[in-house]
Amino acid sequence: MANADKRRILVTGGAGYIGSHTVLALLERGYDVTVVDDLSRGLRHNVPGKRLWEISLQDRAPLQRLFAQYKFDAVVHFAAFTYVDESSRRPGLYFRNNVGGSLELLDTMVEAGVSHIVFSSTAAVYGVPAQIPIPENIPFHPVNPYGESKVMVERMLGWFDRIHSLRNVSLRYFNAAGADPQGRLGEEHDPETHLIPLLLRAATTRQPITVFGDDYDTPDGTCIRDYIHVTDLAEAHALALDWLLGGGASGAFNVGTGQGHSVREVMRVVEEVTGTAVPFAIGSRREGDPPALVADSAKLRRTLAWTPRYSDLHQIISTAWNFERRHATGRRRGVG
Ligand code: UFG
16 A cells, blocks of 8 residues: 555545545545635535635646645545536537536646546446446447446556556446535435435425336336445545555456345335335336446455445435435434
8 A cells, every 4th residue: 555644635526425435535635635626516615625626627727826826646536516417408508518527637637747536436337238247348338428437547547548648547437425424414316316314304304206107127116226435435445545645457347246226125225214104106217228237346455455334225224214304304404
């Protein structure tokens, strides 16, 4: 493992959900962290102290000044839009922000002589996979502009590696969920579209959640996903940084547990944790939802010695529930 002391890391999109949990993980490991976020989707209160620079990656000049001011050892790159549905209505927005922003960042890194990057990728690069669990080496087959934008950046990274020796790790996330076990951070998307926070809200507001289809070819008819605790996901970034800074080669890794859970199963655990029945209605299928997405995460476990510690479904939901009760509800009422 590389010595994290004094290593200076730039985290783009560090005010977002996964980015902010990763900033905490890096600080706890002794890295010196600077955050860039344009706050178009991120939240200022997610970034501790005076680490935040409100800069858009599309704005090259301030980014160049930041790279000149700090001598970064590596970058962890989250800054991107992440709504599948929005990307299918506004592809230009996604390509400009996710691909254009990444290109500005990569060029700036090369100019500044920074040659290590961990990139926030997604299982959406696989589309509807023919194989479960999914290994990293199946062909890309994205089915929406969001997934395509991540494929494009992974491909750019391949060329920057070959031509500029920009060593990179792409982490392909499955379903990030849960909240910091100490309750400091949690999931606060606006609008919220993800299953677990919506189930928790349905349990408290008594407004029914719609289950998107129960006629899939799965044991209970609902979709299966690989839920990974955001703190375990954050840890994967720290390990990937250690790997690159220690001279490790470029590569792509799935980040999931290898264990799938159906929507109905998740709902049952939410009911257990909250002690409340979740009101729901069965709706039609959501377009583009694969029946099952489960990671083969052997490569990450083997190469980076990653082991999930919080990703048991009960623990994921308990931490999300703690956060929802202690923080999000208060903020919605304007008292947070
Ligand atoms: N679901 C419902 N009702 C809801 C919301 C979700 O039934 O109100 C179901 C979905 O159909 C899906 C499961 O719950 O089967 C999980 O849905 P999420 O929206 O929480 O997550 P996704 O699996 O759709 O999306 C995640 C990431 C995306 C990424 C995708 C990879 O959030 O960024 O995995 O395919 F692109």
